[in-house]
Every structure is written in structure tokens, then in C-alpha cells.
Amino acid sequence: MNPIIQRVTDRIIKRSQKTRDEYLQKIDKARRDGPHRGVLSCGNLAHGFAACNPDDKSSLRSMTKANIAIVSAYNDMLSAHQPYETYPQLIKQAVHEVGSVAQFAGGVPAMCDGVTQGNPGMDLSLMSRDVIAQATAVGLSHNMFDGALMMGICDKIVPGLLIGSLSFGHLPTVFVPAGPMPSGIPNKEKARVRQAYAEGKASREDLLEAESNSYHSAGTCTFYGTANSNQMVVEIMGLHLPGSSFVNPGTPLRDALTKAAAVQATRLTDLGDNYMPIGHIVDAKAIVNGLVGLLATGGSTNHTMHLVAVARAAGFLINWDDFSDISNAVPLMTKIYPNGSADINHFTAAGGTALLIRELLDAGLLHEDVNTICGKGLRRYTQEPILEDGKLVWRDGPEKSLDPEVLASVDAPFKPNGGLSVLNGNLGRGVIKTSALREKKTHIKAPAVVFEDQFDLNRAFKAGELDKDCIVVVRFQGPKAIGMPELHSLTPPLGVLQDRGYKVALVTDGRMSGASGKVPAAIHVTPEAYDGGLLAKVHNGDMIELNADTGEINLLVDDKELAQRENQPAGIEHHLQGMGRELFAGMRSNLTGAEEGACSLFVKQEQAL
Incomplete structure (x- = not known):
């Protein structure tokens, strides 16, 4: 063993x-x-x-x-x-x-x-x-x-x-x-159309046709x-x-x-x-x-x-x-x-x-x-x-792969590790999926651009405000805040920025799911911003360093200045009403942190985390 x-x-x-x-x-x-x-x-x-x-x-x-x-x-x-x-x-x-x-x-x-x-x-x-x-x-x-x-x-x-x-x-x-x-249309083609749509180079009808041929x-x-x-x-x-x-x-x-x-x-x-x-x-x-x-x-x-x-x-x-x-x-x-x-x-x-x-x-x-x-x-x-x-x-079953480009062997794998890293630093703990990252995309140091809502990011992208090296912070997305929605819709615009040659990454207390891909994304950051995490004190322009190779994620701001800052207000009221969300207020308040399973079902145990 x-x-x-x-x-x-x-x-x-x-x-x-x-x-x-x-x-x-x-x-x-x-x-x-x-x-x-x-x-x-x-x-x-x-x-x-x-x-x-x-x-x-x-x-x-x-x-x-x-x-x-x-x-x-x-x-x-x-x-x-x-x-x-x-x-x-x-x-x-x-x-x-x-x-x-x-x-x-x-x-x-x-x-x-x-x-x-x-x-x-x-x-x-x-x-x-x-x-x-x-x-x-x-x-x-x-x-x-x-x-x-x-x-x-x-x-x-x-x-x-x-x-x-x-x-x-x-x-x-x-x-x-x-x-x-x-199988439907190739996944590479689906991703291409999504990015083209994000850039305004494909129509909604083009996008719907591609998606329909994928999920068919x-x-x-x-x-x-x-x-x-x-x-x-x-x-x-x-x-x-x-x-x-x-x-x-x-x-x-x-x-x-x-x-x-x-x-x-x-x-x-x-x-x-x-x-x-x-x-x-x-x-x-x-x-x-x-x-x-x-x-x-x-x-x-x-x-x-x-x-x-x-x-x-x-x-x-x-x-x-x-x-x-x-x-x-x-x-x-x-x-x-x-x-x-x-x-x-x-x-x-x-x-x-x-x-x-x-x-x-x-x-x-x-x-x-x-x-x-x-x-x-x-x-x-x-x-x-x-x-x-x-x-x-x-x-x-077969004893060797019939397509080594899809399923490799232990002796000749695609990477020597499983492609998941835990990040630690003053911003808390988070995880990053590195298996889909391109080479030299695992370490980035750049100024923060902060959003309290995922939808504001898309508006900033369309306005050209993100055409620069940056680490995008999307906070107040955690379990206790709004139930930790998946933020996969951020992938196309961030992918476009990366393809334009900018160094970009995402830091969030929300989720990106199994569909997270080529953009470095420090996700599930805990403690979440709504629950006292340092994410709530990040300002636009603050330098952040994300290094998946060393497992670090840090806000590069002096401790004395951070001690003087107040947590930014969450502004999440519009996420708590409508579409049945008001019925889940009690469950949200009882959800544990991401590393504890973001779960409301068990009495919180003292763990050696």
C-alpha cells in the first residue's frame, strides 16, 4: 500500500x-x-x-x-x-x-x-x-x-x-x-462559442445552437x-x-x-x-x-x-x-x-x-x-x-488504455499529482484545481478588483474595466451569506482576459464546481467574508499573491492598516428574497464553513482541522 x-x-x-x-x-x-x-x-x-x-x-x-x-x-x-x-x-x-x-x-x-x-x-x-x-x-x-x-x-x-x-x-x-x-459537439467547440459570445463575436442564437448540440x-x-x-x-x-x-x-x-x-x-x-x-x-x-x-x-x-x-x-x-x-x-x-x-x-x-x-x-x-x-x-x-x-x-476489463490521450497509466500519467491544492495564508484557507491549468499559470501576483456580486463582474468586463493584470475577488458568496452559489458563469469572461494575454485569477468564498478550468481560481475560501473572513477587508488595488505551487494565498497589506480597516458591508439583501430563498434563512444561518462540509445537518464538532 x-x-x-x-x-x-x-x-x-x-x-x-x-x-x-x-x-x-x-x-x-x-x-x-x-x-x-x-x-x-x-x-x-x-x-x-x-x-x-x-x-x-x-x-x-x-x-x-x-x-x-x-x-x-x-x-x-x-x-x-x-x-x-x-x-x-x-x-x-x-x-x-x-x-x-x-x-x-x-x-x-x-x-x-x-x-x-x-x-x-x-x-x-x-x-x-x-x-x-x-x-x-x-x-x-x-x-x-x-x-x-x-x-x-x-x-x-x-x-x-x-x-x-x-x-x-x-x-x-x-x-x-x-x-x-x-456525445454531442466537441467540448472544445462549445467552449470556443461561449468565449466568442462573451466577447460579442457570436450571437445568442449561435450560443443556443452550440449549447443545444452539446446538451442534446x-x-x-x-x-x-x-x-x-x-x-x-x-x-x-x-x-x-x-x-x-x-x-x-x-x-x-x-x-x-x-x-x-x-x-x-x-x-x-x-x-x-x-x-x-x-x-x-x-x-x-x-x-x-x-x-x-x-x-x-x-x-x-x-x-x-x-x-x-x-x-x-x-x-x-x-x-x-x-x-x-x-x-x-x-x-x-x-x-x-x-x-x-x-x-x-x-x-x-x-x-x-x-x-x-x-x-x-x-x-x-x-x-x-x-x-x-x-x-x-x-x-x-x-x-x-x-x-x-x-x-x-x-x-x-482491458489491461491497457485504448486511448492514452484520454486515460493514462500510473507509470506514465498526465501529471504526477492529482491536481488539487490547498491554499493557506492570511486570507484564510481555500482550494484550487490545478489539473486544467496551463503551464506558468499557477502563480500570480496582481492588484485586486473587488465585487460583491458575480453579475457586477460581467458588466465590468463588457465595459473594458478588467483589461489588465488583476486578481478578481468575488466575496459574500459563502454558505452563511447567500448559500454559496456556483460561479461557473464567470469562466468565459475570465478566460477571454487570459487569452488576451492578461494575468488573471479569481479569489472567492463561493464555488466554481467541477467545470472550473484554465483560469486559476482560489475557491471555497474560509472563513467566508460574511463570517469574519479577511476577504471582507480587501480594497480595490490591494496586492494579492496566489501561489498554487507553494500553497499560499495572501493579501499583501500591512497588518497595522488591516487592523484599522472595517469589514465592507455585504449588500446581499437582494439574494435573500424571492425564488423561495426566504424559506432557507434558518438553514443558511446554520451552515458550517466550507471545510466542514457547508452542512446544516450535524452538530458542529471540534475537529483538528
Whole structure:
């Protein structure tokens, strides 16, 4: 085992001994109180199966047949989730054929950052994760279920489903993906049109045509943002069927995998001999494996918050130093947009998760001795699913990449590290994704241009006020301020400035997501400006130095002068009303800092951050 990976794992276990023990005691007690339907009164149970057909009623009365909960993030406005419309019937039929029952336990909200980007609804995005976790818990709260199937893909949805599932950690739980849409126009062409539009060189109709040819059908968006990072992480953690993450929707193989996932959930319940609850799968080794997979693929920076919250739901305390140390130990093995021109379908064709996991396992970068939904050991995940004469089988995946420009080897990676750095300095702590940065773009020292609102930046860009070397500061975007919206709409104008030859960077207490790319961006800066962070004292023209190579981010202003400055007013009132945002005031006030997961669900713990 790689000594750095082992050392990080060991310190997570030691740091989390108390909270993990408390979690295991909780889920063990929940197991002892089951089987859950057995504790229900006759009236309770009758309500629980009143709408079932006679066969399912008989099965549920017997207490010997498994009842599998279906929790779904289906809606047909999200392309990634539209395929889930037909899954419940597929699942119910597959479960019925093996003598068990599946009931639709509940739906959870599923918003699309691609739709809300740059609009008021985006202020609800991060907080929707905690709502999804709560909605998952409500769906599972009826004491009717022996296992669960979770259907979700995108940004905050999978982390929310994970957190909710882990609160019922005594239940076996299988995550069921839906797969990416087929490839559209090349990502490089999409980015070109976006920048041309930002410069006024392309019309809105040109932009809409390019976007429509990119996001063009049912399925997950094909770039490597948070949605596909979610799928990668969940599979490497052993919660998907092997090789199931990136099979396109609407195909016979996809339907076969959905049915197989449903049947697998019935095999893991406490009614049989292979009991394997999600709380025993998601342990320290599985969490570290997820981090390794994320960093080896240059995945979404959103997981510097999401995986912290997910780990906490399982009783583990992780922090950004864990991310940083693993990033230093793990080579960057993929080039998927925005860290390259290929998309997730190209990655799958090059060898996909089976080859990636094989490479990482053979190099001692993943823990092999873990629990998964398919049994003990991660080596099973070096296989890929195929249909042979209409029957689902698994075969060994490729042993070498079919396209080394998309999926490299551990011995010849694209970069020697995972492309994520933690920044420290008087401005606080933040993270920067370096995997997509061009050479000599990791260190910049320039005067600050300060904005309290992301929309003011675009106006300044159009007015030519940013045509200079500068570090753009966008503050009061943090969790407690306005819910930490994603600021991906800033990428095109900042990219244009960089292409014009200016040295530019972004510093913000907001998010930039997995789609952050070629512009240096110090994001998730904590403490946030609204919560006493030094960002609130930055003035236009102050010199800031950002150095991803040394891990530093500093405001170069004398301490005596800073002590005399007052925090600038937030001016965020327009972000707190309308589009439902007023309903989330209580949640915003309870959100922890970015490094603590930006989460409202757990009592704040004293951590050795």
C-alpha cells in the first residue's frame, strides 16, 4: 500500500474513533430493533401495504420476504434524471421475480445547476443537498424496508442521497445510475462559442445552437463536472455494480444493469446470510478510495465539501489536508473536459472505470480489502458488464488504455499529482484545481478588483474595466451569506482576459464546481467574508499573491492598516428574497464553513482541522 495513502487512512481512523464508534452503535441498535415491519401494529402495517397487489401483500405479511425501498430523484426537466421515469416498474418486476417486494418510498428534489446557473435559483443549489438528505430520511422512516435503492446522478443529489442513506446505515443500499447522454459537439467547440459570445463575436442564437448540440438528449452531461465525478466516486466506493456508472441510457445493457442492481439489493438484507449494510461499506478505507478516484481523475472541487459531509454522516472526520496529501500521492490519469477535450464516453471507450481501478489497485493507491455491494474486495471492479445472448455477464476489463490521450497509466500519467491544492495564508484557507491549468499559470501576483456580486463582474468586463493584470475577488458568496452559489458563469469572461494575454485569477468564498478550468481560481475560501473572513477587508488595488505551487494565498497589506480597516458591508439583501430563498434563512444561518462540509445537518464538532 502506498505509504501516504495508508498514513492518511490511519489518521482519519484515529481522528474519528469517537464519532465512528457512536455511529456504529447507532446503526447496530437500529438493526437489533428489526425486522422493521415486525414492530408495526396491524393498523400501521395495513397502511403500509394497502395499495399492494395480493401477492405483495402476502409477502409483506410473512416477514420472510425482503421489501426494498425505491428513493428517486426523477424529474423530466433534468436530462440526467429523465431516464428514471421507467425504472420503478423495471425494479418492481425484477424484485418480484426473485420473490421479494419493492415499494416506491419517496421522491427527493433534484435541481439542475446547468439551468439555474447565473440565476436566483442557484442560491438554493448547495442547500438542496441537505434537503435531499432529509427527504431521503423521510422516505425511509416508515419501518417498512429491509434495503434500499437510490436513484440520483447530479451535483448535490448523490451526496444528499448518500447522507440520507447513511442515517439509515443499517439498511443495505445500492445506488442505481442512469448513464451519460451520447456525445454531442466537441467540448472544445462549445467552449470556443461561449468565449466568442462573451466577447460579442457570436450571437445568442449561435450560443443556443452550440449549447443545444452539446446538451442534446436524455442522460448526464458528458463533461467531467460534479455529476460524473459523483458516479466515479460512488462506483469506486463499491456502491454501484461494477462498470455501471457510464453506460448510456435507453440501451438494453442499461436496463439489464438496473434490474441486476435491484436483485442485488435483495441479496444483502438481514433476511439472508450476506447482510451488508451501507454503514459497513462506507468506512475509512472506502472514503479514502473515493478521494483517490476523485483526485486521480481531476474531479469536481465540490467534493471538497460533499465528501466531508458524507464522511461525517458515517462518523468520519476528514479535512482538506487529507485531500491535499492524497492529491500529492496520486497521479492525474485522465484528460476529460475541462481537463482536456474528451468527454466521459471517450473515457469509457478508452478503458473506463475498470482500467482506472486496475491501475490504481496495482499501484497500491486503492484499498483492495473493502466491503462492496458485490462482496469483499475491490478487485471485482476491474471487470466490465456486457450482454451475451441477452444475458448480463461481467468480463475482465482491458489491461491497457485504448486511448492514452484520454486515460493514462500510473507509470506514465498526465501529471504526477492529482491536481488539487490547498491554499493557506492570511486570507484564510481555500482550494484550487490545478489539473486544467496551463503551464506558468499557477502563480500570480496582481492588484485586486473587488465585487460583491458575480453579475457586477460581467458588466465590468463588457465595459473594458478588467483589461489588465488583476486578481478578481468575488466575496459574500459563502454558505452563511447567500448559500454559496456556483460561479461557473464567470469562466468565459475570465478566460477571454487570459487569452488576451492578461494575468488573471479569481479569489472567492463561493464555488466554481467541477467545470472550473484554465483560469486559476482560489475557491471555497474560509472563513467566508460574511463570517469574519479577511476577504471582507480587501480594497480595490490591494496586492494579492496566489501561489498554487507553494500553497499560499495572501493579501499583501500591512497588518497595522488591516487592523484599522472595517469589514465592507455585504449588500446581499437582494439574494435573500424571492425564488423561495426566504424559506432557507434558518438553514443558511446554520451552515458550517466550507471545510466542514457547508452542512446544516450535524452538530458542529471540534475537529483538528
